[in-house]
Amino acid sequence: MSAQTEALGAAAPPLRPWLGGDPMRALLWRDGTAQSAAAFAAQAERVAAELPADSGALINLCERRGAFLLAFAAALRAGVPTLLLPARTPAALRAVRQRWPLALAVHEPGASHELDGTVLAALGIDDAAPDLSAAPSWPLLDTARMALVGHTSGSTGLPQAHVKTLRALWASNAANQARIAAELGAHFTVLATVPPQHMYGIEMSVLLPLLGEAAVAVAQPLLPADVDAELRRLPAPRLLVTTPLHLRALLESGLQLPCEAIVSATAPLDVELARAAEQRTGAPLIEVYGATETCVVAARRTARETLWTPYADVRLQPEPDGVRITAPQLDAPILLGDLVERRPDGRFALVGRVADLIEIAGKRASLADLTRQLLAIPGVQDAALIQHDAPDAAGARRLAALVVAPTRSETELLAELRQRFDPVFLPRPLKRVERLPRNALGKLPHTAVWALLRA
Secondary structure, eight states, X not given: OOHHHHHHSTTOOSEEESSOSOTTSEEEEETTEEEEHHHHHHHHHHHHHHSOTTOOOEEEOOOSHHHHHHHHHHHHHHXXXXXXXXXXXXXXHHHHHHHOTTOEEEEOTTOOSOOOOEEOGGGOTTOOXXXXXXXXXXXXXXXXXXXXXXXXXXXXXXOEEEEEEHHHHHHHHHHHXXXXXXHXXXXXXXXXXXXXXXXXXXXXXXXXXXXXXXXXXXXXXXXXXXXXXXXXXXXXXXXXXXXXXXXXXXXXXXXXXXXXEEEEOSSOOOXXXXXXXXXXXXXXXXXXXXXXXXXXXXXXXXXXXXXXXXXXXXXXXXXXXXXXXXXXXXXXXXXXXXXXXXXXXXXXXXXXEGGGEEEETTEEEEHHHXXXXXXXXXXXXXXXXXXXXXXXXXXXXXXXXXXXXXXXXXXXXXXXXXXXXXXXXXXXXXXXXXXOOXXXXXXXXXXXXXXXXXX
């Protein structure tokens, strides 16, 4: 058993602080200026004091990373869990409130969304500097206490809740910290193009600075020039946290992107894109694998290897309906709907998802594999395949496709696909569009895809 498991696994101490690292380390970077962990802790104490004692939980609606971090830290300090919505919609908020009727939904002043919540003035970024005349005192908290609840869309219409205790957060963060430290050392600065309201954003831009030794920029730049400029304002070593969609746009800009490592997730990363990113930046690109249910459990250097390496003390057991995962942050094994092939040395290959397997006219294929073949056509910048819900006149549920390919016609694309696809998998229709309706993490909401197909 590794030292990590002994320290953070089943034998974890019953108490842990809600903030880690040296009090005087840089924790936040805003407009080129650093804020120490001690100063941040003092502000979090102020926010915690504003939380009603009877709320029971906090729904963090903050859009800006600095405000999200403050609200999240205040909830930890106050001993109440933070709830993440499965989607940033009024319907999702109402669904979560059904299970948590007393939860306090909070957002920063001047938020642009239309979700109903309480504005906490203490989440503003222009507050006066806190009084640090007294030595910082970070109370120890019960590690068995619920700290975070992620939600995924449920088959019954109600979001499925996935509970993370404080012990689980410390354990999963230790594994991420160790993987990144292998490239950059223990101290690094994070710039994330992804929002903090999802598990990937939470792990890489919230937990790393709160529970480890990293610092994080509060900025969330999306335009390539803004990403490049923000990286140049931050101290090295710098970790760029992004998605394949954002990474492709960054590389196409031609900018240098000064960073010392890159992390990517939320969608499969093409090996050629990974190699291009490493060649452009000179930085190792780490692709991570995980889910809301498990947090990150494995990683790979995609430009150099096809197999995934599990984190320390993570075990994956392939099963007919997915893969069962055991990890230090999990109280019990969890089954994910991914299909994997495990090698004798413990590494594994992802070969698809149970939900991606389709059968048309007696022939089976993986939607993920078919999409990769579609994306490999010259001129295709982005694409999505989806299966019709209703059968056609022949009784088959055919495929449809949305394709971003400004220089190719639909006729040309279909001709290319005839060379790659079995005829039963040719999309009907195939529709060219300017862009796909991806969300901030690069994912494609099912309803948005169908709305675009039918438009």
